[in-house]
Amino acid sequence: MIKLEKIRKAYKADNEWIPVLKNIDLEVHKGDFLAIMGPSGSGKSTLLNLIGFVDRKYLGNYYLENEIITSKSDNDLSKLRNQRVGFVFQQFNLIETLTIRENVELPLLYDGWNYRQTKKRVDELLEKLGIGDKGNKLPKQLSGGQQQRAAIARAIINNPDFIIADEPTGALDTKTSNDIMNVFKQLNQEEGVTIILVTHDPETVQFCNRVVHMHDGKLNEKAR
Numbered sequence: 001m002i003k004l005e006k007i008r009k010a011y012k013a014d015n016e017w018i019p020v021l022k023n024i025d026l027e028v029h030k031g032d033f034l035a036i037m038g039p040s041g042s043g044k045s046t047l048l049n050l051i052g053f054v055d056r057k058y059l060g061n062y063y064l065e066n067e068i069i070t071s072k073s074d075n076d077l078s079k080l081r082n083q084r085v086g087f088v089f090q091q092f093n094l095i096e097t098l099t100i101r102e103n104v105e106l107p108l109l110y111d112g113w114n115y116r117q118t119k120k121r122v123d124e125l126l127e128k129l130g131i132g133d134k135g136n137k138l139p140k141q142l143s144g145g146q147q148q149r150a151a152i153a154r155a156i157i158n159n160p161d162f163i164i165a166d167e168p169t170g171a172l173d174t175k176t177s178n179d180i181m182n183v184f185k186q187l188n189q190e191e192g193v194t195i196i197l198v199t200h201d202p203e204t205v206q207f208c209n210r211v212v213h214m215h216d217g218k219l220n221e222k223a224r
Ligand SMILES: Nc1ncnc2c1ncn2[C@@H]1O[C@H](COP(=O)(O)OP(=O)(O)OP(=O)(O)O)[C@@H](O)[C@H]1O
Pocket: 011, 012, 013, 020, 038, 039, 040, 041, 042, 043, 044, 045, 046, 047
């Protein structure tokens, strides 16, 4: 589904280019539940942003479903981002002034749905993720784990090709982290949702079916 070929990226600091991704090759297949691990500063978030069409300043080739992404315009990339990838963040990133239902329906409204069409779909998904009674609440009225469930609902509401999650359990206690990882696992196993996540936490990795390690801009896959 995703194929990265010899991806290189550098940042400029004090008139010097610092390489951050060094010839990264990676294939992600439909239904993968992939963890990216590695020390702070090794390039994990940089790689994730590139996979999620946030960044187009890199060298090498990126194929999505055999289509080359590398030379797309900003406009085309933001379309891809809206339609084909769902994002989940450490700090949930829900809009504080909108209810949970409104947060989750936003990607559908961007996609041209009307309110009447979205309600049933949003309510069903909230129910499935165990927060069916929270649709009318504001994010701050929910626990961290419940907010992350809402963020996962927002990420998958328009059936993206894959989910990208940057330290999705980083702000949660151990029990809640396990609950959230079970949500991801269920989505992966029962609905075939492809998930790519960055984590520092070895316990989180146990839920995944592949793990790759970043070290100083290079990627290694460990057999499991
Ligand atoms: N916008 C930027 N401009 C310049 N340097 C950057 C920029 N973003 C990241 N870097 C540098 O690139 C390197 C990799 O950063 P990145 O955030 O990808 O690492 P990471 O593995 O995700 O780290 P962490 O686990 O701490 O989040 C770091 O040395 C960082 O300082």
